[in-house]
Amino acid sequence: MLALLTDEQRMLRDVVRGAAAEMGLSSADLAGADRGRGWAELSAIGVPGLRLRGATGAPAASGVEVMIAAEELGSRLVPLPYLGAAILPVELLALAGAPARVVGPLADGSTRASVLLSADLGTFAARPDEGGFGWDCADAGFALGLVPAAAGWTLARYGVTEVEPLEAADLTRTVAGIAVGERLEEYPLDQDGVDRWLALALTAASADIVGAMRGALAGAVDYSKDRVQFGVPVGSFQAVQHMCAEALVRVEGAASTVKYAAWGVDELAVPEALLAARTGKAYASAAARDVLETVMQVYGGIGQTWEHLAHVYLRRAMLSAQVLGDERHQLAEISHARLGGR
Amino acid sequence: MDYRDTAQEAAFRAELRAWFGQNIPPGWRDVIEDPAGRTEFRKQWHRTLHKAGYVAMSWPVEYGGRGLSPIFDAILGEETARADAPPLPGNVNFLGRAMWTHGTEEQKKRFLPMLLTGDAVWCQGFSEPEAGSDIAGLRTRAVLEGDEWVVNGQKMWTSGAHAADWCLLLVRTDPDKPKHKGISCLLTPMNVPGIEARPIYLANGEPETSEVFFDNVRIPRENMLGHRGGGWSIAMTTLAYERGPGDTGFVPKYQATLRRLEELAAERGRLADPAVRPALATAYIKGEALRLTVLEQLSLRVSGQLAGEEGSIAKLLWADAEQSIQHLAIELLGPDVWLGRAPQRLSAYLSSRPVSVYGGSSQIQKNILAQRVLRMPRA
Ligand SMILES: Cc1cc2nc3c(=O)[nH]c(=O)nc-3n(C[C@H](O)[C@H](O)[C@H](O)COP(=O)(O)OP(=O)(O)OC[C@H]3O[C@@H](n4cnc5c(N)ncnc54)[C@H](O)[C@@H]3O)c2cc1C
Numbered sequence: 001m002l003a004l005l006t007d008e009q010r011m012l013r014d015v016v017r018g019a020a021a022e023m024g025l026s027s028a029d030l031a032g033a034d035r036g037r038g039w040a041e042l043s044a045i046g047v048p049g050l051r052l053r054g055a056t057g058a059p060a061a062s063g064v065e066v067m068i069a070a071e072e073l074g075s076r077l078v079p080l081p082y083l084g085a086a087i088l089p090v091e092l093l094a095l096a097g098a099p100a101r102v103v104g105p106l107a108d109g110s111t112r113a114s115v116l117l118s119a120d121l122g123t124f125a126a127r128p129d130e131g132g133f134g135w136d137c138a139d140a141g142f143a144l145g146l147v148p149a150a151a152g153w154t155l156a157r158y159g160v161t162e163v164e165p166l167e168a169a170d171l172t173r174t175v176a177g178i179a180v181g182e183r184l185e186e187y188p189l190d191q192d193g194v195d196r197w198l199a200l201a202l203t204a205a206s207a208d209i210v211g212a213m214r215g216a217l218a219g220a221v222d223y224s225k226d227r228v229q230f231g232v233p234v235g236s237f238q239a240v241q242h243m244c245a246e247a248l249v250r251v252e253g254a255a256s257t258v259k260y261a262a263w264g265v266d267e268l269a270v271p272e273a274l275l276a277a278r279t280g281k282a283y284a285s286a287a288a289r290d291v292l293e294t295v296m297q298v299y300g301g302i303g304q305t306w307e308h309l310a311h312v313y314l315r316r317a318m319l320s321a322q323v324l325g326d327e328r329h330q331l332a333e334i335s336h337a338r339l340g341g342r
Numbered sequence: 343m344d345y346r347d348t349a350q351e352a353a354f355r356a357e358l359r360a361w362f363g364q365n366i367p368p369g370w371r372d373v374i375e376d377p378a379g380r381t382e383f384r385k386q387w388h389r390t391l392h393k394a395g396y397v398a399m400s401w402p403v404e405y406g407g408r409g410l411s412p413i414f415d416a417i418l419g420e421e422t423a424r425a426d427a428p429p430l431p432g433n434v435n436f437l438g439r440a441m442w443t444h445g446t447e448e449q450k451k452r453f454l455p456m457l458l459t460g461d462a463v464w465c466q467g468f469s470e471p472e473a474g475s476d477i478a479g480l481r482t483r484a485v486l487e488g489d490e491w492v493v494n495g496q497k498m499w500t501s502g503a504h505a506a507d508w509c510l511l512l513v514r515t516d517p518d519k520p521k522h523k524g525i526s527c528l529l530t531p532m533n534v535p536g537i538e539a540r541p542i543y544l545a546n547g548e549p550e551t552s553e554v555f556f557d558n559v560r561i562p563r564e565n566m567l568g569h570r571g572g573g574w575s576i577a578m579t580t581l582a583y584e585r586g587p588g589d590t591g592f593v594p595k596y597q598a599t600l601r602r603l604e605e606l607a608a609e610r611g612r613l614a615d616p617a618v619r620p621a622l623a624t625a626y627i628k629g630e631a632l633r634l635t636v637l638e639q640l641s642l643r644v645s646g647q648l649a650g651e652e653g654s655i656a657k658l659l660w661a662d663a664e665q666s667i668q669h670l671a672i673e674l675l676g677p678d679v680w681l682g683r684a685p686q687r688l689s690a691y692l693s694s695r696p697v698s699v700y701g702g703s704s705q706i707q708k709n710i711l712a713q714r715v716l717r718m719p720r721a
Pocket residue numbers: 227229230234237238239240297298299300301302304465466467468469471473474475476498499500501502550551696699700701702703704705706709
């Protein structure tokens with residue numbers, strides 16, 4: 001047993017970290033942020049295509065690499081749709097055995113897509129033929145919906161006819177109502193495939209939350225070392241130290257559950273993979289609010305302002321917490337898995 | 343001890359109910375939604391309240407108050423919330439106290455009446471970019487030139503500055519003295535040359551506070567409140583009264599929020615939810631702890647004691663109550679809050695975060711309690 005990243009995984013982390021530092025948000029450019037900036041670079045690193053299947057049918061990278069990318073990019077609030085419009089639709093199409101002609105352009109970053117979700121983003125859209133809602137779906141060129149079939153499910157691919165963005169809390173990602181045209185293609189998908197996808201999607205959203213918490217906490221800690229009141233850095237007050245230490249405990253607790261889930265995406269049997277993913281999601285979602293509120297508190301007044309990134313982190317993490325079920329939903333599923341009954 | 347209204351209090355309460363029944367401007371919420379109409383509406387409402395005799399119940403009669411006990415202010419607050427009337431003017435009581443405690447006869451005659459009638463709106467210029475928790479570190483300078491103080495520097499977090507006519511301004515007049523002793527307080531008109539107020543937008547996108555720049559602003563010498571070097575004690579009185587939620591009308595507002603959440607839980611069919619019921623009950627008991635603590639502190643004042651360090655207890659109970667009720671609100675609404683379908687709820691939640699920062703952060707309040715009430719040793 002060993003819960004450590006490999007050398008290659010640490011290299012990937014450093015590469016993505018470097019890119020994230022370049023393309024992340026800073027307070028000043030929030031309003032006029034060029035959301036397309038960096039997409040080419042992310043595609044070159046291979047982020048959209050992490051889950052593309054190779055000749056053997058194995059994914060280019062495991063759930064752990066997805067987690068690494070999501071954490072690093074989340075920690076800098078990178079406002080690009082690599083999860084919702086790339087990694088997640090690639091995975092769903094790959095699980096359904098869609099051809100390279102469809103998956104390839106998503107994986108190399110030249111096209112984007114969105115999975116159709118319910119109005120609260122908590123599950124799949126119930127009637128995807130009538131459209132649905134997309135998370136992190138900027139510039140989605142097509143949409144994917146899950147329709148019940150005689151045995152399992154049918155994954156349907158649609159053209160997008162209309163996109164109506166919501167005024168969601170997250171300022172870095174697009175959430176939108178999506179209207180669709182006729183089904184373009186259909187692929188069969190069994191329940192295990194759906195659950196595997198859920199495990200990856202939940203883990204990716206959780207890793208985004210962990211990244212947001214890490215990035216925000218690191219900023220607050222740095223600030224507390226520089227901000228002087230009463231002649232000393234505010235970080236020297238035990239009250240401030242304990243707030244930050246408490247936050248660190250929550251972040252690391254979340255990160256560990258999400259790391260296990262990320263490994264489990266490809267290595268555990270489906271029910272265990274899903275349980276691990278829900279565990280990470282529930283833990284990270286609950287920690288997010290506490291940790292990001294602590295971050296705002298450590299900054300004092302400045303952390304309450306629009307221009308400051310503290311609330312941008314909070315908004316993003318809380319939106320990610322809603323994706324495919326918030327904490328309440330995950331706890332209900334976890335108790336069902338462990339205790340039975342409903 | 344008697345938690346019931348006295349006959350006089352009951353009569354006052356009945357009178358207020360009748361008056362609110364007749365006088366609440368319909369649609370006032372929509373009016374104050376709009377920042378442009380907000381200031382004028384607030385002034386107008388202040389005047390209306392004043393004409394009816396419902397401002398400064400507890401001020402001494404010689405300063406234009408009604409000389410009643412602070413319990414009457416509390417009743418006014420309760421009935422305001424009960425009637426869903428527009429909020430009372432926020433800073434009148436603690437500013438008034440600063441003025442009648444520290445002002446000269448002439449200053450009291452000049453400033454107290456316009457504070458009462460609502461003809462002058464005030465803001466509080468204490469904090470600076472480099473002086474937040476450590477207010478005594480403030481650097482805005484005032485230098486005496488002839489009969490005028492010349493002020494240069496920057497204030498931050500001066501809430502309401504853009505709409506204010508006057509500012510209770512703390513300045514450094516004596517940089518050579520120890521830091522608490524070199525501070526003075528100037529009653530500063532906001533319409534003089536050299537003052538520029540810029541809005542600060544908070545996390546909910548609202549311009550709820552301001553930063554203010556002073557560039558060779560000239561203030562007549564007689565506008566100093568109290569004596570030169572006496573600014574610190576004025577700041578402390580003001581903050582002590584500002585901290586008590588009894589003075590800021592927080593308790594009734596909280597109760598109104600709780601009632602709205604109870605309705606919301608009913609609308610959403612969550613009243614039978616085993617997680618929601620105890621949460622609503624907890625919100626109720628937090629409100630009661632706050633209400634009764636504040637009542638006790640007001641009662642002490644009735645018996646002649648001044649607000650002191652125990653105000654920090656009320657401030658901490660307030661911050662906890664407000665922040666946890668907003669947590670409950672966003673939990674009740676779930677994803678709607680984050681998906682843009684309940685913008686007021688998101689805004690109210692974000693507005694609850696600075697409650698543990700303004701008026702002295704929660705960490706500072708705990709320091710006060712530990713060091714000055716519990717008399718624990720400093721590190
Ligand atoms: C919405 C809003 C409205 C406001 N309105 C006004 C107003 O009208 N007038 C006015 O003058 N001011 C106002 N303020 C300013 C407010 O009083 C200050 O923000 C507050 O005192 C904290 O100062 P700071 O923001 O500089 O934080 P800092 O003092 O820099 O604090 C940073 C962190 O360090 C902690 N800390 C600091 N010192 C200690 C210590 N000794 N021990 C333990 N922890 C410590 C704090 O708790 C905080 O977590 C307002 C602020 C806000 C956010």
